[in-house]
Amino acid sequence: MVGITSYGSYVPLWRMGGKAIGMRGEKAVACFDEDSITMAAAAGINCLRDSDRALIDKVFFASTTFPYKEKQSASVVAAACDLPYGVGTADFANSLKGGTSALLSAVDAVTAKSARRVMVTSADMRMGAPMEQHERIFGDGAAAFVVGDTDVAVGIEASYSVTDEILDIWRTQHDTFVRSWEARFAGTEGYQRMGAEAIGGLLKKSNLKPSDFSKLVFYTPDPKGSAALAKRMGFDPKTQLQDPLLNVLGNTGTSFPLILLAAALDEAKPGDNILLLGYGDGADALLLRVTEQIEDIRNRNGVKEYLDSKKMIPNYQTYLMWRGLLNPEHEKVYYSGYQENTAVPALYRERNRIFRLYASKCKACGTVHFPPQRICTKCHSQDKFDEVRLSDKKGEVFTFSMDYMGMVDSPAVIPVIDFDGGGRGEFYLTDRDINEIKIGMSVNMTFRKIFFDEGIYHYYWKAMPDRF
Amino acid sequence: MEGIKDRVAIVGMGCTKFGELWDKSPDDLVIESCLEAFEDAGIDPKDIKAAWLGTESSGNSGTPLARPLKLDYIPITRVENVCCTGSEAIRNAAYAVAAGVYDIVLACGMEKLKDHNGGFSWARMPQDYSRVDVRSAPANFFAKLATRYFHHYGMSIEEGRKLLAQISVKNHKNGVLSPKAHLQREISVETVLKSPMITYPLSLFDACGISDGGAAAILTTPEIAESLKTDYILIKGLGLISGSEQPYLTGDFDFLHMEENVRASQAAYREAGIKDPRKEIDMAEVHDCFTIHELVIYEDLGFSQPGKAREDVEAGSFSLEGDLPVNTDGGLKCFGHPLGASGIRMVYEVYNQLLERAGKRQVQNARIGLTHNLGGVPGANCMVNIFGSVN
Numbered sequence: 001m002v003g004i005t006s007y008g009s010y011v012p013l014w015r016m017g018g019k020a021i022g023m024r025g026e027k028a029v030a031c032f033d034e035d036s037i038t039m040a041a042a043a044g045i046n047c048l049r050d051s052d053r054a055l056i057d058k059v060f061f062a063s064t065t066f067p068y069k070e071k072q073s074a075s076v077v078a079a080a081c082d083l084p085y086g087v088g089t090a091d092f093a094n095s096l097k098g099g100t101s102a103l104l105s106a107v108d109a110v111t112a113k114s115a116r117r118v119m120v121t122s123a124d125m126r127m128g129a130p131m132e133q134h135e136r137i138f139g140d141g142a143a144a145f146v147v148g149d150t151d152v153a154v155g156i157e158a159s160y161s162v163t164d165e166i167l168d169i170w171r172t173q174h175d176t177f178v179r180s181w182e183a184r185f186a187g188t189e190g191y192q193r194m195g196a197e198a199i200g201g202l203l204k205k206s207n208l209k210p211s212d213f214s215k216l217v218f219y220t221p222d223p224k225g226s227a228a229l230a231k232r233m234g235f236d237p238k239t240q241l242q243d244p245l246l247n248v249l250g251n252t253g254t255s256f257p258l259i260l261l262a263a264a265l266d267e268a269k270p271g272d273n274i275l276l277l278g279y280g281d282g283a284d285a286l287l288l289r290v291t292e293q294i295e296d297i298r299n300r301n302g303v304k305e306y307l308d309s310k311k312m313i314p315n316y317q318t319y320l321m322w323r324g325l326l327n328p329e330h331e332k333v334y335y336s337g338y339q340e341n342t343a344v345p346a347l348y349r350e351r352n353r354i355f356r357l358y359a360s361k362c363k364a365c366g367t368v369h370f371p372p373q374r375i376c377t378k379c380h381s382q383d384k385f386d387e388v389r390l391s392d393k394k395g396e397v398f399t400f401s402m403d404y405m406g407m408v409d410s411p412a413v414i415p416v417i418d419f420d421g422g423g424r425g426e427f428y429l430t431d432r433d434i435n436e437i438k439i440g441m442s443v444n445m446t447f448r449k450i451f452f453d454e455g456i457y458h459y460y461w462k463a464m465p466d467r468f
Numbered sequence: 469m470e471g472i473k474d475r476v477a478i479v480g481m482g483c484t485k486f487g488e489l490w491d492k493s494p495d496d497l498v499i500e501s502c503l504e505a506f507e508d509a510g511i512d513p514k515d516i517k518a519a520w521l522g523t524e525s526s527g528n529s530g531t532p533l534a535r536p537l538k539l540d541y542i543p544i545t546r547v548e549n550v551c552c553t554g555s556e557a558i559r560n561a562a563y564a565v566a567a568g569v570y571d572i573v574l575a576c577g578m579e580k581l582k583d584h585n586g587g588f589s590w591a592r593m594p595q596d597y598s599r600v601d602v603r604s605a606p607a608n609f610f611a612k613l614a615t616r617y618f619h620h621y622g623m624s625i626e627e628g629r630k631l632l633a634q635i636s637v638k639n640h641k642n643g644v645l646s647p648k649a650h651l652q653r654e655i656s657v658e659t660v661l662k663s664p665m666i667t668y669p670l671s672l673f674d675a676c677g678i679s680d681g682g683a684a685a686i687l688t689t690p691e692i693a694e695s696l697k698t699d700y701i702l703i704k705g706l707g708l709i710s711g712s713e714q715p716y717l718t719g720d721f722d723f724l725h726m727e728e729n730v731r732a733s734q735a736a737y738r739e740a741g742i743k744d745p746r747k748e749i750d751m752a753e754v755h756d757c758f759t760i761h762e763l764v765i766y767e768d769l770g771f772s773q774p775g776k777a778r779e780d781v782e783a784g785s786f787s788l789e790g791d792l793p794v795n796t797d798g799g800l801k802c803f804g805h806p807l808g809a810s811g812i813r814m815v816y817e818v819y820n821q822l823l824e825r826a827g828k829r830q831v832q833n834a835r836i837g838l839t840h841n842l843g844g845v846p847g848a849n850c851m852v853n854i855f856g857s858v859n
Contacts, residue, residue, distance in 0.1 A: 335604065346598040354600050369717045371601075377717050399619070399723045401611030402668035403604055411668060414608050416716075416723070424719040426602045439619050450600060458600050 002110045003155035003288070005117065006146040006297050008046030009262040010039050011249060011306035013431045013467065016313045021131065025247025027139040029313055030125045032322035032334065032408050033430055033448040036063040037073050037459065039142035040121040041080035041447040043255075045392070047119065047144035048081060049300050056146065057115035058088040060106060062098030062122040062254045066091060067457045069173065076459060077121055079355035080447040082389050088115070092254075096169070096219070098122065099143070099254040100278025100286060106147035107156050117148040124253030127323060129177040137222065138178070139250020143258035153293040154265060154274070156286060160201035163282030166190050169221070183222065191221050191279055195229045198283035199275065203233075206287050210234040214272040215264045217242045219257040219279040229277075248307050254280075259303060261288075266302035268294055301468055309467050311433070321408060332452050334408040335428070340453050347458075357391035357445060357461045359423045368422035390445065391461055393419040397441040402434060413437055417463050427463040442466050471739040472706050476562040477693035478685050478855070479700045480509025483816040486681035486803045487650040488582050494526045495536035497578045497682030497809070502537055505574070505684040510696055513537060516686075517570040519544045522557030522577035523808035525584070533576055550843035551755065552708070553577060554683065554811025555851040559706050561687045571692055577813075578682040579806030607667035607675060609845040610758035614669050616723035617760065621775055625669050631778055632759035633660035636673050636801060638787050639756060643798025645788075645829040650679045651802040660759075674759040679804025683812035685819075699823045704836070705854040707736030713847030726761075728850035729768030729842060736852040737770075742836075745770040746792060749854075750834040751821050753814035755842045756799040765840060766794075769852070788829060796821060796829050814839035815855065822857040835859075 012034055017026030030039060040061055048056075059081075061074035074089035092098040092105075099122035106118035123142030128134025147156070168186035171178050180186055195218070203209065216235055220226035223246050227237040235241070242264045244251075252259055257278045264274060274288040313319050317326065324331030352358040353371050360372035364381040368388060375382050395417035406412035413429040415437070429437070430448055443463040450460040482504025484497050492500075498521075506513055521533040521544060530544025549556040554577030561575035618628035637657055643649040655673060663672035693700040709732040715721030733745070742748045754769070756762035766777040771785075771792055780786065786794040797803065797817040800810060818837030820826045835857045843849040 340599075341595070342599050343595050343597075346595070347600060350598050350600070354598065367718055371717075373717060377712070377714050398719075399612040399616035401604075401608040401615065402665075403608055403611075404665050404667065405605060405607075411665075412604065414602055414604055414612075416612060418719050422719065424716060424721075426716060428602055439615065460600050 001152050001155045002107050002147065002149045003152040004145050005148040005151050005153060006047050006051055007262050007265060008043050008049065008144050008300055009259050009303045009306060010043035010046060010142040011259070011303065012039065012140055013309065013311050014313045015310045016319055020316050021136055023136040027136070027250030028141050028252070029319060030140040031431060033450070033462065034125070034140070035067050035449055035457070036065045036123040036125055036142070037067060037076050038447050038449060039125070039140065040077045040123040040144065043123065043142035043144040044077055044081040044119060044121050046300055047146060051146070053081065053083055055117045056083050056087060056119050058090070058106070058109060058118040059083060060090050060092055060102040060118060060120045062092035062102040062120070063124050064094055064096065064098070064171070064253055065124050065126055066093060076355065079351070080459070082356045082391065083119070096254055096280025097278040097282060097284050098280070099258045100276065100284035103145060103147065103156070103258070104159055104161070104284060104286070110147055110149050117146050120145045120147060122255040122258050124255050126253050127177050130320065130325065134178050134180070137246065137251050139252050141249060141252040141255055141259050143255050143262050145258065151293055153291055153297050155289045155291060157289055158202060158206045158287040159284060160198050160205055161282065161284045162194050162197045162201065164194060166281070186221065187225060191225055192229055192232070194283040195277055195279060196233060198285035199233050199277060202275070202285040202287055208273070208287070212273055213240060213275050215242055215268065215274045216240045217257060217260045217264050217274060218277040220244045221251070245307070263303035265290070265294065266304060270294060305468060330408050334451055335403070335406045335412050342453060342456060342458065352387065354460055356389060358387045359390050360385040361388045361422070366422070368419070370423045370425045390419050390423055390425070391447070393421060393445070395419045395443050395445070395463065397437070397439055397443060398424070399439060400429070400437060415443070415463060417443060427461060429464065430462040431464045431467070436465060472562060472566055473704050473739055473741070474690065474702050475566045476687055476703045477690045477700045478703070478815070478819060479688055479693045479696055480505045480507070480511065480686035481684065481816045481819045482508060483648055483683040483813055484681050485648045486679045486806065486813070489680040490582065492680060494532055494578055494580045497580065497680065498533055498536045498576060501578070501682035501684040502574065502576055505686050509686040511572060511686060513539060515572050516542060516574045517572055518542055518564055519574040519576065520557040520560045521546045522548070522553040522575070522811070523579055524548055524550060524553050526578055526580040526808065549849055551757070551805070551807055552811060552841040552843045552849050552851040553808045554813070555839065555841050555853055556708070556811070558685060558687070558812060558815060558853065559708060559851070561685070562703055562706060565687050565689060572686065572688045574684060574686060575812060576682065576684040577808040577811060579808040580680050581678050581806050582680050605667070606845065607670060607758060610760050611667040611670045613723055613764060614760040617764070618669070620724055621778070629661060629669055630657060631781060632674055632763060633657040634781050635756070635759040635762050636660045639795050639799045639801035642788060642796055642829055643802025645827070646797040646802060649798045649802040650677050650804045651798070670758055670760065676757050676800035677802070677804035679806055681803065681806040681809040681813060683809045683816050685812055685815060701819055701822045701855050701857055703853070704856045705736040705738070705740030707732040707734070707739065707852040708849065709735065710849045711847035715847050725764055725768050725774070726842060726850070728848065729765055729840070732850035732852040733769045733840070736854050740854040742854065748836055749792060749838050750836050751793045751796055751818070751831045752838040752840065753797070753799065753817050754794055754840040756795055756801050757805060761842065762794070762799070769840065788831070793831050796826065796831060811839065811841050811851070815853070818855050822855060
């Protein structure tokens with residue numbers, strides 16, 4: 001059996017909503033230093049918890065908001081997750097159904113024995129025009145799944161896909177904000193028609209009837225769409241449909257059906273049949289069956305924990321500043337001009353420190369050095385060290401400063417972190433409340449954008465206060 | 469090996485007014501400081517056999533010194549050692565004289581910070597690594613020192629800030645008596661506490677200014693000095709230490725002291741034969757880039773016992789009337805810190821104190837003076853130089 005062996009979700013800490021933007025509930029908003037890559041990495045790391053990273057043969061990443069038009073994003077996610085150099089990577093771009101399509105491609109790869117395990121990540125942070133309807137509906141978030149053929153917790157047993165050409169929702173390379181045609185047309189001829197065809201095809205192919213399913217996990221373009229579709233197909237939305245979380249999360253694009261799937265799996269029982277529907281330029285319907293193994297992978301933070309752990313964005317101006325909509329300069333250097341003019345070859349040489357957060361541990365005396373050193377500070381041994389990963393270590397604040405001369409994230413909180421097991425480093429602290437910071441505070445590491453300069457998005461690790 | 473003690477004399481010095489010198493070029497700073505030094509020494513520029521220019525980012529090579537002064541076809545070396553750049557120029561010039569290679573040499577330090585937008589020369593910083601890391605202004609390191617120092621010695625942030633404010637108040641008081649200082653204004657503890665926070669827990673008046681300036685010294689042998697004039701001073705010890713960023717690489721640095729300060733002062737004391745610095749040193753010019761650093765320097769240089777600087781500050785030990793006046797001219801706090809010039813500006817104050825030319829800020833019976841620079845954050849470099857009067 002091929003299916004999901006592990007999964008993880010990620011929802012940013014920040015929320016925006018209410019009267020300020022004319023919405024009833026709230027939506028998840030990525031911090032200024034997050035993007036689809038960093039959120040996919042966070043979901044991936046959550047998904048890989050306690051599992052052997054060396055078993056992953058491929059990484060797929062689905063999004064409509066990749067930071068680069070030319071340069072892969074899956075490769076950055078693979079590095080941040082410290083996956084082996086021998087991993088294969090692919091980006092699934094430009095379609096809202098990219099998440100479910102990537103999942104199906106992973107099933108194909110494992111079924112064909114071209115990979116033992118494939119990690120599928122998906123993340124989006126689409127922007128609606130300020131104060132317009134899309135802005136109220138779109139949220140930011142990510143999900144990740146590992147697909148394999150051993151220790152399967154959720155079998156992916158059948159699927160049915162349709163593709164049709166329709167311009168219901170789109171964005172060209174010149175657009176900052178998502179465009180769409182009127183909701184009546186998009187809903188009727190797009191989502192409802194194609195969704196029905198995909199679900200109908202799957203039911204027929206798998207010889208199942210609506211009452212055979214414990215849970216329906218449907219992408220939906222608006223609060224009522226999925227319930228209407230479920231009802232039309234003979235299901236009972238009240239008892240079977242997964243809450244689309246639009247008033248607490250928002251529509252997270254390609255990752256939307258996958259975060260909803262993660263939320264459903266957080267509560268699923270062995271034997272449950274789940275119908276997953278991805279939509280965009282067509283639709284993917286998948287039949288999933290939960291196994292006994294699901295109980296073995298509950299040791300992670302679920303969607304509910306992420307949704308409950310939140311801070312409200314201080315005001316709408318802050319959101320506009322974070323997205324570079326007040327002043328394009330805000331998207332560039334967040335902290336200081338010291339960061340300009342990176343030498344790309346230097347970045348390349350330091351890639352294991354930057355992307356994998358490796359330190360060097362002296363084989364002779366055990367001293368952990370960060371950044372990695374060739375000659376030990378303590379015993380002066382030469383070139384005798386092991387690389388050790390600090391990104392999944394917890395740490396403690398030894399001392400800190402708060403720099404009020406910063407730009408976007410003022411004051412920039414800069415702690416010195418002592419890692420469990422050795423190693424010390426100076427990092428920016430993100431997702432923080434300056435009133436909570438003190439010596440001895442426990443932190444963990446998170447992969448973030450550190451600055452943007454000369455057309456390069458620079459990623460690095462930051463510390464953040466323990467979220468859970 | 470024979471040390472440097474009593475082998476090199478400083479016979480002439482010059483120093484520009486420090487400040488936001490919008491109408492002065494680097495050439496002007498060189499000319500004004502060096503012409504004063506030539507006149508003070510009673511020599512002609514043609515007597516200079518070799519020269520060292522200390523500048524961190526206001527010029528490359530010896531040409532920025534040769535061109536304005538028209539020093540024709542003599543060896544000139546530009547030196548750079550971050551905040552120790554000026555002291556480094558003095559050190560190299562002193563060793564050339566002690567080596568017997570040149571008899572009269574010039575050490576000039578000059579920095580034109582205010583031509584850089586905001587005062588720092590980011591674009592010129594070395595391309596030594598990717599910069600994908602925390603890259604923050606120097607205030608951040610010193611703020612971390614303060615946070616940890618307060619925590620370790622059981623002070624609240626408010627108590628700690630009040631203690632540091634007293635150092636700023638003292639230096640401002642001295643600055644008023646110092647005609648060449650950038651900032652000449654008395655302040656109160658309240659002024660410091662109410663000034664805008666720049667890098668918590670340090671506020672604007674915990675920080676030194678950003679200024680332009682130039683300073684110059686003429687160095688020669690004691691024999692030639694004696695033939696030129698009666699008032700000159702002698703180098704007693706030069707202690708330079710380079711760190712290798714140990715504090716950040718491993719987890720055992722305490723953020724309560726600077727190992728470089730300790731090591732450089734020990735080297736200089738050894739060479740100068742100083743056993744009890746608190747008693748034997750009559751005045752000191754130290755690197756008060758931020759108030760917390762001056763506090764830590766008291767302990768690192770052996771002026772105060774570890775953890776006891778607070779008591780000495782509260783007793784007024786380092787004020788002009790105290791038993792060991794520190795930063796008698798107002799320090800970096802009032803002069804600002806044009807990197808190439810600062811080290812030589814400090815020697816200029818020691819020189820004037822030892823020669824009893826310091827006017828209203830004259831320290832009585834000053835015979836031994838000390839200068840101190842720290843370059844960059846821990847693990848960088850530190851230089852402590854000691855000078856003595858002839859009698």
